[in-house]
Amino acid sequence: MSWIALALGAAVGLVLGLLGGGGSVLAIPLLTYGLGLEAKPAVATSLFVVGVAALVGSGFHARSGRVHFKVALAFGVLGGLGGLLGSQLARLIPGTAQLVLFAAIMLFAGVRMLRHEPSEEGRDLGEEPAHEAAAATPRASGWAIAAAALATGVLTGVVGVGGGFLIVPALVLLVQLPMRDAIGTSLLVIVLNAVGGSLGYLAYVSLDLSIALPFALGAGALALVGGALSQRLSPRWLQVVFAVGILVMGVGMLLKEGLALLTPS
Template identity: 35%
Template sequence: MTGVLAGALGLVVGLVIGTLGGGGGVLAVPALVYALGQDARTATTGSIVIVGIISAAGVLARLRGRTIDWRTGVGFGVVGVPTAWAGSLVNRAVPQPVLLLSFAALTLLIAVLMLVRGSSSARRTDGAGPSPGTPDGGSGVPAAGGGTSGATAVLEAPTRRRATVRRVAKIAGAGSVVGFLTGFLGVGGGFLVVPALTMLMGLSMPAAIGTSLLVLTFNSISSMGARIGHLDLDWAVIGPFAAVAVLGALGGKLVADRMSGAALNRAFAGLLVAVGLFVGVQSLLAL
């Protein structure tokens, strides 16, 4: 009976990860704790295994498409490896109520940020028009042959360098934070990666979803490495959970291909609000 329930929950988690590029760990941890009776530390470890398997399957399913920003994804993954390891070490020293309350608070914060950012983007899009001084909506840069192309090129070079430095700094900072929280909370980090890729790196929601799966694969492998001597895995639960979740992830990709970026953003934020409130209330009642 436990295996059947684990499979059913795995299907839901897989659909969420396949559709939204993250959030599966946000569901997997409460599912393992409240539905399958595991303690928080065992659940966070099991969640990392499950999310890692699902994410790797999601990356393979997207290899032929153009929905993965490989440079950004590899950058996030590489800088997150040492911090995910550190987060896993901290996880073992923190009491269970603190883990679950931290989990709930972070999901609610990210949901609010995504909803606010989504609303702001929608207002900018609705009011978009030609830039001042450029009636045709052009860039305002003189065309070649106007006598200023050389000067423009000289000015653009340092601008491009500054933009590159800013982008690298964003990847290093956000990737490090996401990696640490992946190890600490055992959630794969997708519910942080997707907002980071859209709000900080400027990726579209479909690209952020595909890239997030690549980052989750990196972070899950690193987090498992840090736990290798302290594994407490119930394969009777994790096996059917992960196996069915992979099938759900493949189905989720088909759903994502038919949804707009705005709809995906709202769905992701709504999921975080629901899970954050549930875990927060349950954790407070258990104090």
């Protein structure tokens, strides 16, 4: 089982390294259907894995000066509280309903990835080629930023995704970070969100370390490989292939879990 967990975690890490995000969307289906975990243990394990992989990724971005630590700390502390809150809300949600919600998020993320090209998105939102992190000049009020941080944290806690597809736009549009800086900063925010969510789940879910540790090890190691390969492959091509893949998985998951939710036991 540990070798299977290692291999599946490696797949998650490879996608994360190639695309700079999105790998966490694969974690829940692989943990539930590949390793046979129930919904809540799968979400708790996903949070642990997402946190490890995001920590590895944030280290690379930090060396390039693409992490705004003050922004990440402010956003991430609130996000961590949101993750803790989300994990407690999840206690009230049936596991099947959690998976249906997760499948809907997969479809949203897949459609969004098909509609936005990485290079165009960066230019449209003010991407800068400089190697040093640009100063953040918030456009929105502190209350709006705090609400966004809490909301993304709650989502992380409820369904176990990193939430980068929400955190990055929030950092760009509300805090006015350049796209590259937003990506790097979001990884550190994801770490803090995942910590909050994980602590909440550990209060009522047992983490199977024989699965969680090799899964996280595979994800962390292959994130490095994926990051190196991403320099040689077309980001748009990779994004389209991955988006189609998660759309297919999302539809299948939504049908399976939706029917289970509607069918009386």
